[in-house]
Amino acid sequence: MNFSFNIYDLTSFTKWIDYSLYEYCTPFWAMMWEMIIIGVAMLLFYAVMGLFLVYAERKVCAFMQNRVGPNRVGPYGFIQTIADLIKLLFKELVSIKKSDKFLFTLAPFIVIIVNFMLLAAIPFSKGLHAIDFNIGVFYLMAVSSMGVIGVLLAGWSSNNKFSLIGAMRSGAQIVSYELSVGLSLITICILAGSMQLSTIVEQQANGWFIFTGHIPAIIAFVIYLIAGTAETNRGPFDLAEAESELTAGYHTEYSGIAFALFYLSEFMNMFIVASIAATVFWGGWMPFHIHGCTGLNEIMDYIPPFIWYIGKTFVIIWIIMLFKWTFPRLRIDQLLTLEWKYLLPINLINIIIMAFIVLMGWHF
Numbered sequence: 001m002n003f004s005f006n007i008y009d010l011t012s013f014t015k016w017i018d019y020s021l022y023e024y025c026t027p028f029w030a031m032m033w034e035m036i037i038i039g040v041a042m043l044l045f046y047a048v049m050g051l052f053l054v055y056a057e058r059k060v061c062a063f064m065q066n067r068v069g070p071n072r073v074g075p076y077g078f079i080q081t082i083a084d085l086i087k088l089l090f091k092e093l094v095s096i097k098k099s100d101k102f103l104f105t106l107a108p109f110i111v112i113i114v115n116f117m118l119l120a121a122i123p124f125s126k127g128l129h130a131i132d133f134n135i136g137v138f139y140l141m142a143v144s145s146m147g148v149i150g151v152l153l154a155g156w157s158s159n160n161k162f163s164l165i166g167a168m169r170s171g172a173q174i175v176s177y178e179l180s181v182g183l184s185l186i187t188i189c190i191l192a193g194s195m196q197l198s199t200i201v202e203q204q205a206n207g208w209f210i211f212t213g214h215i216p217a218i219i220a221f222v223i224y225l226i227a228g229t230a231e232t233n234r235g236p237f238d239l240a241e242a243e244s245e246l247t248a249g250y251h252t253e254y255s256g257i258a259f260a261l262f263y264l265s266e267f268m269n270m271f272i273v274a275s276i277a278a279t280v281f282w283g284g285w286m287p288f289h290i291h292g293c294t295g296l297n298e299i300m301d302y303i304p305p306f307i308w309y310i311g312k313t314f315v316i317i318w319i320i321m322l323f324k325w326t327f328p329r330l331r332i333d334q335l336l337t338l339e340w341k342y343l344l345p346i347n348l349i350n351i352i353i354m355a356f357i358v359l360m361g362w363h364f
Helices: 011-024 027-064 080-090 101-119 136-144 147-157 161-192 197-202 214-231 256-280 294-301 305-326 332-360
Strands: none
Touching: 011 027, 027 080, 027 101, 027 256, 027 305, 080 256, 101 136, 101 147, 101 256, 136 161, 136 197, 136 256, 147 161, 147 256, 161 197, 161 214, 161 256, 161 332, 197 256, 214 256, 214 305, 214 332, 256 305
């Protein structure tokens, strides 16, 4: 098979790698090498993206508070997050008396594993997709709900009342807002007629669903953004780690690399939430097209698909970061009231409206 690399369609490139491995290796070792390549690529992407998001969070926070932010270590303080990572790697792992040491150690790894399982199903570009399930949206909803297990284990095994309260809050919060996240995605699945993420992206070639799905798609996007922010335990929904009440919440007793894993997973959860929103609502790697504007559409087509995907994701991440540094923290009763009395009923009505629009053929 001839080598072919096209920045606009990586399908032939990935097929060439697959063909080459199976040509020179046995089927078992070819599959093993593919897993290793994908695993290393995911690890590098996870580490680089996590460090960059920590830096971006600090800069956005500084901007909102009229400060400079990190500006000492490296140009514009860019190396500051790397220095913090090195510090956490070499810090002592404090042993907690009367804690369940096995579960205490296991908890951060569960959270990280869930992140990797979610990243595997996200289409980064055309042909750049680790695994393309025909029930991709269902898979994302099912796996994302497992992250709370790590949080609950961390809170319970720490033998700390503040950690336990933070974990219980997080459990109630994630289970509640998981409903709104799922219903928002189901609304778009009804519009697309599929749960396969690659199919959902391809159906937005002539217009992103946020524009072509009428008002129900806009409502679903707004609810998804609110519920996704709450599900990642970010402000103003950060009741699980409210420092003024619970010291640091469910990861109070963690130190060193174990704390770094929890800290990194929070930012990667934000990235995954933004990635899913960009994929389902904003067309994923599809360029911005306006019907009838041939010249503009051709210019947009010159931008590589991966740039479109990462650009949309970063815009949504920026919006989520603004949430944290703009709104005050909610009380736990206000947080649950928002979900059960407002977002959930609106979502249910919105699904019915979207189903009616699709049935009548009124969508663009």
